[in-house]
Amino acid sequence: MSESSQGKDTSGVTLGRFFAQAREGALTGIRCVGCGALAVPPKELCPECGARRWEPVPLSGEGTIASYTVIRVAPRGHAGDAPYAIAAVRLREGVSLLGRVVDVPLEALAVGLPVRFRPIVVKDRPAIAFGPA
Amino acid sequence: MRRVAVIGVGVTQFGRHERTSAELFAEAAADALADAEMPAARVQALYYGNVVGGETEKQLHTGPQAASVLGIPTVPTTRFETACASSHAAFRHAVMEIASGASDVVLVGGAERVLNVPTADSTEYFAYASDASWEQTLGLTFPGVFALVARAHMHKYGTTEEQMAAVAVKNHKHGVLNPKAQFRKEITLDTVLKSPMVADPLKLYDCCPFTDGGAALVLVSEEVARRSRRPIWVLASAAASDWMLIGDKRDLSRVPATERAAAAAYRQAGIGPHDVDVVELHDCFTIAEIVATEGLGLFEPGAGGLAAEKGWTSLGGQIPVNPSGGLKAKGHPIGATGAAQICEVVTQLRGEAGPRQVEGARRGLTHTLGGNTATVLVSLFGRE
Numbered sequence: 001m002s003e004s005s006q007g008k009d010t011s012g013v014t015l016g017r018f019f020a021q022a023r024e025g026a027l028t029g030i031r032c033v034g035c036g037a038l039a040v041p042p043k044e045l046c047p048e049c050g051a052r053r054w055e056p057v058p059l060s061g062e063g064t065i066a067s068y069t070v071i072r073v074a075p076r077g078h079a080g081d082a083p084y085a086i087a088a089v090r091l092r093e094g095v096s097l098l099g100r101v102v103d104v105p106l107e108a109l110a111v112g113l114p115v116r117f118r119p120i121v122v123k124d125r126p127a128i129a130f131g132p133a
Numbered sequence: 134m135r136r137v138a139v140i141g142v143g144v145t146q147f148g149r150h151e152r153t154s155a156e157l158f159a160e161a162a163a164d165a166l167a168d169a170e171m172p173a174a175r176v177q178a179l180y181y182g183n184v185v186g187g188e189t190e191k192q193l194h195t196g197p198q199a200a201s202v203l204g205i206p207t208v209p210t211t212r213f214e215t216a217c218a219s220s221h222a223a224f225r226h227a228v229m230e231i232a233s234g235a236s237d238v239v240l241v242g243g244a245e246r247v248l249n250v251p252t253a254d255s256t257e258y259f260a261y262a263s264d265a266s267w268e269q270t271l272g273l274t275f276p277g278v279f280a281l282v283a284r285a286h287m288h289k290y291g292t293t294e295e296q297m298a299a300v301a302v303k304n305h306k307h308g309v310l311n312p313k314a315q316f317r318k319e320i321t322l323d324t325v326l327k328s329p330m331v332a333d334p335l336k337l338y339d340c341c342p343f344t345d346g347g348a349a350l351v352l353v354s355e356e357v358a359r360r361s362r363r364p365i366w367v368l369a370s371a372a373a374s375d376w377m378l379i380g381d382k383r384d385l386s387r388v389p390a391t392e393r394a395a396a397a398a399y400r401q402a403g404i405g406p407h408d409v410d411v412v413e414l415h416d417c418f419t420i421a422e423i424v425a426t427e428g429l430g431l432f433e434p435g436a437g438g439l440a441a442e443k444g445w446t447s448l449g450g451q452i453p454v455n456p457s458g459g460l461k462a463k464g465h466p467i468g469a470t471g472a473a474q475i476c477e478v479v480t481q482l483r484g485e486a487g488p489r490q491v492e493g494a495r496r497g498l499t500h501t502l503g504g505n506t507a508t509v510l511v512s513l514f515g516r517e
Contacts, residue, residue, distance in 0.1 A: 075269075098380045099271065
């Protein structure tokens with residue numbers, strides 16, 4: 001992270017740091033100091049109230065599947081992984097994240113299925129995944 | 134603001150081409166100028182849509198390249214990129230250029246070339262329109278995005294795979310009537326339901342194809358339009374955006390950007406969804422048509438699947454949707470799609486659509502969606 005970005009990002013949560021922490025198993029959200037709105041991907045301004053002050057909030061990583069799919073025709077870079085499951089997961093705190101679903105049989109996937117965050121690395125890059133709760 | 138009209142349209146054959154996207158655009162644009170009886174020398178600007186030229190043709194700066202290949206090298210030219218909605222975004226800005234009084238004659242169009250690369254590569258390039266850090270890393274594809282929409286819609290409303298398949302059957306049936314369409318072959322529900330799974334629950338025949346093609350139109354001020362034979366008036370052109378990330382969208386069964394763009398367009402035109410006679414909308418996947426018919430207010434939320442199943446959106450139905458065959462059968466050259474949809478509605482409102490004509494159509498709507506539902510444009514058109 002560059003020094004210049006630290007001056008503006010009052011939460012200390014940048015994209016790079018979010019994924020560095022996620023890689024270690026910790027999901028970190030941000031809460032608006034102005035109105036209390038919770039978000040996951042780092043943002044400069046609060047979309048609810050426009051404030052520019054955030055504080056980091058640890059997230060439980062527990063949630064349920066809001067929707068899911070199984071990718072069978074993959075992009076060039078992921079072709080070796082197919083088929084693989086991707087789900088939109090609504091976390092207990094009310095925010096959502098998209099992630100791979102791992103260690104859940106494809107036929108067991110369902111809307112409402114409880115899952116828990118687990119970090120994965122895809123092609124040397126940290127990524128979000130969810131496994132059985 | 135001044136009134137704006139479309140006075141010329143041109144669309145290439147959709148399908149596989151051995152020509153560059155600039156050549157495809159130039160053919161469509163020359164056809165549009167001829168249709169408008171407008172000398173190229175009177176064109177004051179080009180607004181151009183092209184998306185993956187940097188990847189499939191290793192070509193950036195595609196705006197002036199397209200203008201040069203057409204033969205109007207000195208006009209101000211800008212390339213727009215809003216994923217699959219690019220040339221509709223170009224159109225909206227061209228409308229504003231004329232409405233503001235800055236220009237009287239503007240060329241709008243787009244082109245795309247993708248069938249020159251393997252499917253795994255085009256799938257990857259299209260995925261660049263999702264977020265690089267959060268989504269591309271997962272291996273999310275565009276069928277995957279709309280599979281998430283489909284699953285959410287099925288869960289919330291009970292929409293079925295058969296209802297989605299009905300959209301494909303209907304659009305293929307319409308495509309048979311369109312000589313420019315990539316696919317001119319009727320299919321059955323079974324064709325769709327038994328086709329290979331791409332991203333559950335979407336199967337191959339739920340997906341539009343990769344397509345090469347170009348489209349263009351001539352947009353003019355009211356003063357110029359009055360001297361043309363059959364102007365079609367732009368009643369409204371509106372854009373809306375939404376959160377980029379799938380994870381940030383609150384309800385995946387809806388596309389809020391469609392709802393916002395439609396509300397703005399209806400307000401601009403002073404009409405409502407039930408005043409529209411013909412619709413060309415963004416059926417990149419069968420579920421996308423269902424959700425769009427709901428978001429545009431043609432049917433209640435959750436009723437889009439039933440509407441497709443009952444034939445209410447077929448030619449001869451209560452509101453014909455995608456008489457051209459839509460992206461599904463006509464094809465989806467992404468940079469050209471928005472312009473091609475407008476060309477179809479203009480042709481319909483002129484009463485020149487031949488066997489796919491919506492009888493007596495007076496007002497038409499076009500809807501184009503970009504990326505993972507983060508960009509939508511809606512425009513409304515009317516004949517005098």
